[in-house]
Amino acid sequence: MAARQGHYPGRAPIDAYGNGGFRFAEMSHRGSLLLLPDGVHAWRPTAASEMVAADFEPVLAQRKAIELVLLGTGVGQQFPPLALRRMLEAAGIGLEAMSTGAACRTYNVLLGEQRAVAAALIAVD
Numbered sequence: 283m284a285a286r287q288g289h290y291p292g293r294a295p296i297d298a299y300g301n302g303g304f305r306f307a308e309m310s311h312r313g314s315l316l317l318l319p320d321g322v323h324a325w326r327p328t329a330a331s332e333m334v335a336a337d338f339e340p341v342l343a344q345r346k347a348i349e350l351v352l353l354g355t356g357v358g359q360q361f362p363p364l365a366l367r368r369m370l371e372a373a374g375i376g377l378e379a380m381s382t383g384a385a386c387r388t389y390n391v392l393l394g395e396q397r398a399v400a401a402a403l404i405a406v407d
Contacts, residue, residue, distance in 0.1 A: 290322040295393055296386040302405050317401040319347040330355040335369055342373050350376040354385030354403035382406050
C-alpha cells in the first residue's frame with residue numbers, strides 16, 4: 283500500500299508549534315506544514331535551505347485564492363532565493379519571510395480577518 287501525504291481538508295489556526303511540529307484543529311503533526319485555502323498539507327522541506335520552486339507548486343495551483351504567503355523559515359528569519367520570490371511575484375502572490383513563530387502568529391491573525399493568506403512553515407524544535 284502506498285503512503286499518502288498528510289492533508290487536513292479545511293482552514294485552521296495554528297494552536298502551537300515546536301518540538302518538531304505543530305498543533306491545529308485538535309490534531310498534531312510532526313514536520314513542516316503548508317497551509318492553503320483547500321486545507322493543511324504536510325510539506326517536504328525541513329530547513330529553509332532545502333526549499334525549491336517545486337515545493338511551491340501547490341501554492342501556484344491555488345493562486346487565485348492567495349494574495350500572500352507567510353514563509354516561516356525556522357528559528358530565525360532567512361530570505362528565500364530570488365528566483366522563488368520572482369516566481370511568486372509573477373503569479374501575483376506576495377511573500378513575507380519571517381521566523382516560524384512569527385509566521386504562525388501572523389497567519390492566525392490574518393486567517394481570523396478572513397484574508398487570502400497561505401503559510402509555508404518549517405518545523406522548529
